[in-house]
Amino acid sequence: MTELMLAVLETLRAVLPPSAGxxxxxxxxxxxxxxxxxxxxxxLERLEDRLGMEMDPGLILxxxxxxxxxxxxxxxxSGALVRE
Amino acid sequence: xxxxxxFFRSAARTPDALAFSFEGRQxxxxxxxxxxxxxxxxxxxxLPSGARVAINASKSIDAIIAMLACLRAGLTYVPIDPxxxxxxxRFIVDDCGARALIxxxxxxxxxxxxxxxxxxLELVICPxxxxxxxxxxxxxxxxxxxxxxxRRIVGDQNLAYILYTSGSTGEPKGVMITHRNAAAxxxxxxxxxxxxxxxxxxxxxxxxxxxxxxxxxxxxATGATVCPVGERTVLFPEALLRFLRDERITVIYAVPSAxxxxxNRSTLTxxxxxxxxxxxxxxxxxxxxxxxxxxxxxPDAAVYNLYGPIETNVVTCYPVEAADLQRPRIPVGRPVAxxxxxxxxxxxxxxxPGEEGEICVHGPSVSPGYLxxxxxxxxxxxxxxxxxxxxxxxxxxDYGRWDEQGVLHFLGRRDALVKTxxxxxxxxxxxxxxxxxxxxAEAAVIATPHPEYTNLLSAFVVPHAGVPVDESxxxxxxxETLPAYMVPAELSIREEMPHTSTGKIxxxxxxxxxx
Numbered sequence: 001m002t003e004l005m006l007a008v009l010e011t012l013r014a015v016l017p018p019s020a021g022x023x024x025x026x027x028x029x030x031x032x033x034x035x036x037x038x039x040x041x042x043x044l045e046r047l048e049d050r051l052g053m054e055m056d057p058g059l060i061l062x063x064x065x066x067x068x069x070x071x072x073x074x075x076x077x078s079g080a081l082v083r084e
Numbered sequence: 085x086x087x088x089x090x091f092f093r094s095a096a097r098t099p100d101a102l103a104f105s106f107e108g109r110q111x112x113x114x115x116x117x118x119x120x121x122x123x124x125x126x127x128x129x130x131l132p133s134g135a136r137v138a139i140n141a142s143k144s145i146d147a148i149i150a151m152l153a154c155l156r157a158g159l160t161y162v163p164i165d166p167x168x169x170x171x172x173x174r175f176i177v178d179d180c181g182a183r184a185l186i187x188x189x190x191x192x193x194x195x196x197x198x199x200x201x202x203x204x205l206e207l208v209i210c211p212x213x214x215x216x217x218x219x220x221x222x223x224x225x226x227x228x229x230x231x232x233x234x235r236r237i238v239g240d241q242n243l244a245y246i247l248y249t250s251g252s253t254g255e256p257k258g259v260m261i262t263h264r265n266a267a268a269x270x271x272x273x274x275x276x277x278x279x280x281x282x283x284x285x286x287x288x289x290x291x292x293x294x295x296x297x298x299x300x301x302x303x304x305a306t307g308a309t310v311c312p313v314g315e316r317t318v319l320f321p322e323a324l325l326r327f328l329r330d331e332r333i334t335v336i337y338a339v340p341s342a343x344x345x346x347x348n349r350s351t352l353t354x355x356x357x358x359x360x361x362x363x364x365x366x367x368x369x370x371x372x373x374x375x376x377x378x379x380x381x382x383p384d385a386a387v388y389n390l391y392g393p394i395e396t397n398v399v400t401c402y403p404v405e406a407a408d409l410q411r412p413r414i415p416v417g418r419p420v421a422x423x424x425x426x427x428x429x430x431x432x433x434x435x436x437p438g439e440e441g442e443i444c445v446h447g448p449s450v451s452p453g454y455l456x457x458x459x460x461x462x463x464x465x466x467x468x469x470x471x472x473x474x475x476x477x478x479x480x481x482d483y484g485r486w487d488e489q490g491v492l493h494f495l496g497r498r499d500a501l502v503k504t505x506x507x508x509x510x511x512x513x514x515x516x517x518x519x520x521x522x523x524x525a526e527a528a529v530i531a532t533p534h535p536e537y538t539n540l541l542s543a544f545v546v547p548h549a550g551v552p553v554d555e556s557x558x559x560x561x562x563x564e565t566l567p568a569y570m571v572p573a574e575l576s577i578r579e580e581m582p583h584t585s586t587g588k589i590x591x592x593x594x595x596x597x598x599x
Binding site: 057060 | 349
């Protein structure tokens with residue numbers, strides 16, 4: 001797993017309530033309780049702080065937040081470093 | 085006059101015009117009116133006039149049609165946040181004694197997982213009816229099929245809807261709104277903003293807010309098209325931008341946090357939304373800086389600041405001009421047609437420019453009070469004699485002053501009610517939630533100003549001696565009870581709390597030390 005994916009998963013775990021259950025790379029986030037507008041804003045803000053970068057505004061779309069993998073891909077396309 | 089009547093007048097005048105457009109589905113006024121009448125017919129057969137109907141559904145055409153059907157049947161609807169913790173939703177159903185509950189597929193799953201339903205319920209309308217003892221469950225289609233078109237006229241002092249808002253005692257409180265209250269604002273808004281056929285009005289805020297009252301009832305009364313913004317679209321500034329452009333929205337009414345996100349976090353360029361003629365905002369202050377950026381990118385749109393708490397709906401309005409963007413704060417404006425505003429300093433009416441006073445509202449839009457909370461209602465009232473006239477109504481708890489031109493300026497709050505991301509929050513409700521945790525001895529929640537969200541919430545907690553507890557446990561506790569916007573952004577555990585000489589928690593001191 002890349003460091004970027006780890007950062008995405010750790011951030012999601014910190015933001016979502018425990019009732020959201022376990023997460024992996026392909027968890028469908030919109031099905032999970034607590035994944036609302038504030039969760040999305042919180043996840044994005046924390047990831048941007050942690051990675052020291054900003055997601056391309058044109059990528060901040062519903063489809064980007066379907067799963068942890070799609071979030072990591074959008075960050076990568078916005079210039080995040082990817083280390084194994 | 086009842087607030088849904090304008091919709092039926094439009095349906096008679098322009099039956100083939102579009103009443104609703106949502107995610108590819110278009111519904112004409114004639115189609116919508118027929119559906120509303122049929123649903124109302126069945127509801128009126130099953131429920132007495134004035135009964136409460138809880139609507140726990142995501143924003144959609146069907147949810148708005150359900151609201152109209154309740155009103156047509158002489159019932160009072162109670163919209164409940166579909167994303168709120170189920171405990172809070174149950175509290176609201178119990179508190180208002182709802183006889184019926186209207187659900188969509190998503191909220192039905194949440195309620196199906198509950199062992200029993202609140203005792204007041206007798207009718208559940210949902211996509212996949214499930215039998216429970218003592219409950220009639222059926223689909224909206226079955227309900228509509230059984231209904232004969234009906235209208236039940238109720239007086240304008242009857243309740244149209246009840247909106248729940250944060251309460252300082254640890255429980256939300258229901259603000260009762262009569263037809264007369266709502267109509268006072270809706271009639272003014274429809275005329276003031278020149279809404280009419282050809283307008284496509286976005287419904288951006290959730291239905292349990294008071295902003296959609298304008299979007300829905302003022303639009304439908306004037307023959308405009310109501311365009312709900314899908315809940316997923318609301319989450320993403322770029323998706324909102326595409327929605328506004330592709331749906332050719334002409335009017336949007338939203339909280340500043342959402343409009344700030346649109347300008348800061350989307351690819352909106354100057355002139356990129358040529359159809360948008362009117363931007364209305366309310367709910368919190370708009371910082372002049374992001375507001376200036378928004379106005380640069382929407383050079384052809386008129387922008388208005390609307391002010392008023394849920395208890396009175398909008399009572400002042402201010403057209404924002406470029407010159408206002410140099411001010412530290414945008415004024416809240418002049419009183420709108422039906423409202424009389426008095427500034428009170430104790431029992432004295434303050435009316436000289438520059439003098440400060442509490443903003444108090446007299447007029448037809450003032451709510452009769454909080455459901456089942458006569459003490460809270462009484463505490464929120466004022467009565468004063470001024471120039472030989474008795475004025476009475478609602479004390480907002482906000483401070484303001486008049487300027488030389490008779491324009492009202494907002495100065496701040498007198499209590500622990502704050503705004504965050506456009507939501508209104510009683511800090512005491514969050515503190516009460518923390519204190520309900522068995523490990524917590526003392527709790528304080530502080531709001532710190534934030535450029536994008538108005539305020540960020542930080543919690544400080546002192547646990548009972550020797551009881552181990554950590555930050556994430558307490559934040560999870562909050563998440564399971566409170567709506568997301570009330571969960572503190574930060575929480576810190578302290579050995580002791582700073583106190584003032586009178587023994588109160590020293591909030592200023594806490595505010596100076598971040599969590």
